[in-house]
Amino acid sequence: MVTGGRERxxxxxxRDAAAQGIAPYVVAYDPVTGPARQIQLFDTPxxxxxxxxxxxxxxxxAWLCANRIDVLHAQGHVAAALARPALGTVPMIATLHMALGSGWRWALPIARGLRAAHAVTAVSHDLAARFRPLARRPIVVIPTGVDLKRFPPAxxxxxxxxxxIGIAARLHPIKRHEDAIGALRLLHERGIHCRLSIAGQGPRAAALAALAAGLDVVFAGDVADMPAWLAGLDAFLLVSDHEGTPAALLEAMASALPCIASNVGGIPTLVGDAALLVPPRAPRRIADAxxxxILQPALRLHLGTAARxxxxxHSLHDQNFAYANLYRASAWSSDTHLNIRQSRDR
Known part of the structure; x- marks a missing residue:
């Protein structure tokens, strides 16, 4: 299971379920292969x-019935589409984390899934606007939260x-790691040396390693101690083609790191003037930023302070409280101790 924003x-x-009176279950829509799961589920079945x-x-x-699930929380538009035929009388909440992208072949089942849900949420206003025509219903925005105690200023x-410089993102084409590596090569040609540390796993690992040949690029894999990894950085970079409210960027901001991010999706609303924004797919602009x-310590300090x-x-408590309220509103059972399924697709 590759760890990303949804998994976090x-x-x-x-982690917060017991405090909210909820008994969670987690289901993955793919078989688990290789080493044990990287995501920490805090003893959740x-x-x-x-x-x-x-x-x-x-x-x-059958799983929904056997575990007497009161509400199914589908993490992602594809997860909602896949779950809809199995719901029966179980209400579903669907949370949107990323744009539809090239998945238009899924448009009809996604529309059916979102329209069948008791409630649809999005992690950013940008995503809510993008999916509203497909969902044909109001979409509640619940911004991603961050554990401020776990991510203190580094x-x-x-x-x-x-x-x-660090990037924390699954090694997937939408994350555009190749643009960051291209920017690093441009800096090398200018005589500016720096290191790029990439946290995450995914299908692009071999291709990106080949692209980074001759450069100071470290592939850290899935990082278990993210606060410690962030503490070893001088700056953070996220140059995806699209993002909602990225958890990795929020964690870097909470750690008071100066950040560079692509000017897409929910990122501009998230960072305001507390980061350097660059166009997507623009290695030269990334290199300039x-x-x-690298050359202006005062700029790094200013951006880091503003990011924190x-x-x-973006309180984690506010995020979890908002979802818990939706669970209670959606549950067909009068029980106050809810069994909530967190389903996700990869």
Missing amino acids: IVADLC FQAIDRRAPAFVPKLR GPRSAGGPFT LAGL ARALD
């Missing part, structure tokens, strides 16, 4: 059901070693 939100909801198997719908329906990195940070201040408005 699921983990945060599981976990089940993998292969969405590609012919018996997926009856298996999911402070200046100890002297020694090259200037280090990185050079500015912006992150203070």
